Amino acid sequence: MRCAVLLLCVAACAPRVTFDPKHVPARTDGSDGGCALCQDASVRPLPDLVVDERSLARSVGLFPTSIGSGSCALQEGCVGAPGDRRLLRFTVAAGNIGDADLVVGDPADDPRFELSACHGHRHFSGFASYQLLDGDGGVVALGRKQAFCLSDTGSSTQSTALPKFNCEHQGLTAGWHDTYAATLDCQWIDVTDVPPGDYRVRVEVNPDHVFEESNFSNNTALAAVTIPPTGECVIHQETCHDGRDQDCDGVVDNGCAAIMGNDTCENAFPVEDGVFAAQVGPAATLTSSCAGESAAYFSFQLAAAELVFLSSHGSEGETSVVLLDGSCAVEHACVTETCSAGSAHLLRALEPGDYTVAVTGAPGSVVQLKLTRAPCTDARVIPGVPSAVQGNTAGRANTTGTSCGTGDGPDEHFVLVTCPGAQQVRLSTCGSTTFDSVIQVRPDSCRASGLSTQCNDDGFPFCTATPQSSTLGVALAGNTLYFITVDGFDPDDSGTFTLNVTPGP
Secondary structure: OOOOOOOOOOOOOOOOOOOOOOOOOOOOOOOOOOOOHHHHOOOOOOEEEOOHHHHHHHHOOOEEEEEEEOOHHHOOOOOOOOEEEEEEOEEEEEEOOOOOEEEEEEEOOOOOEEOOOOOOOEEEEEEEEEEOOOOOOOEEEEEEEEEEEEEOOOOOOOOOOOOOOOOOOOOEOOEEEEOOOOOOOEEEEOOOOOOOEEEEEEEEEEOOOOOOOOOOOOOOEEEEEEEEOOOOOOOOOOOOOOOOOOOOOOOOOOOOEEEEEOOHHHHHOOOEEEEEEEEOOOOOOOOOOOOOOOOOEEEEEHHHHHHHHHHOOOOOOOOOEEEEEOOOOEEEEEEEOOOOOOOEEEEEEEEOOEEEEEHHHHHEEEEEEEEEEEOOOOOOOOOOOOOEEEOOOOOOOOOOOOOOOOOOOOOEEEEOOOOOOEEEEEEEEEOOOOOOOOEEEEOOOOOOOOOOOEEOOOOOOOOOEEEEEEEEEEEOOOOOOEEEEEEEOOOOOEEEEEEEEOOOO
């Protein structure tokens, strides 16, 4: 279900190529797809729903997450209990490759739609089902049957149709798809109690055959996944160009050649979160406000508003980061020489849609793009170290728990971007709160639990102020996004505070 992070529900502003029908599972019951009526050419055209298996396989990953007792994910049955959970997250791109539009309609007063009382919007109930299968095909864990806000978010290469559907008038245009990103609330299977081992994720759209289709045999996609013991990395052969570290040596795409051929906007390499290296092409294909030269192009898609971090640190030579729309016709931002000469990073809250990132460089050089996305668009940016930021949790929601204390009170999120190189910082509300506070630091997401040591409740031994304040010394990795949450210990703990961010242990 698209929960709190679904701030807007609109069609993508340009028909980018992110869903390719060749990456949907093959039919399993003959060339007619199990549709006897298809033999009659006079039969009216029907939609045909599929799941992009490549997108599923590339996105699936295990994320430790702290769930607050008042969170919408708990209220809507997306997790088994509050506290620290292990969530298997993945992206689902549901496409319509049929000859007719899938028309769902207006959610208002339609019993097929369920109202998210926690978030105040309606979704079509039970559009997709998620299962975790063991080696024998047995079901060992279920995601709740997912409701979708069915809308046109992107089109395939073959489609010339314009988008017709959004959250107010739902459906899928023929040749278009709707993508639910792995970062969305409830877009997961809770595997907290699942033993370590090798499994498969099974995703099926239209599982109850509520909608007529020309073919039901291609509604399912599978992706292999390994669940490691808590806190451990399971070593596998490195998979090239997925932005991940499978062999657990701390190096992404270890031993892989750089991506090549993505030297124009039309050939942009599609990416999920991760670190990607690519070779810059020979021709100058980019003109922008801060750079006009050769570049490597990458594309990504947002199904909901998200906070996006882009970085070219680690590239060869001087680079710039240029954020463009999906067709590269509109420049959203252009940055160069952030933190250190020759490379750049950019942090920005973006609306749903298709985007392209151009990393400029000398022809033939290898540039690097780091992409991190988080559904924490309300996080306030800490301008640097040192900083003193005023905050107030009164009247705010309890959106997340903490790994120390209870974190049952209202909370406020902040985000800090680090420059290359590790650094020590101290975070403190000592002497500035009117309530019992808790501080939690999480890398990359305001929802993930991160390192269990990056949490402080009562401030000892550095702070003994009353009421109980918090102070926390943390070691931060370079070129990383860190989310800092100031939370209330109990549900009635809220008020004003000052978050001091200073150098030192």
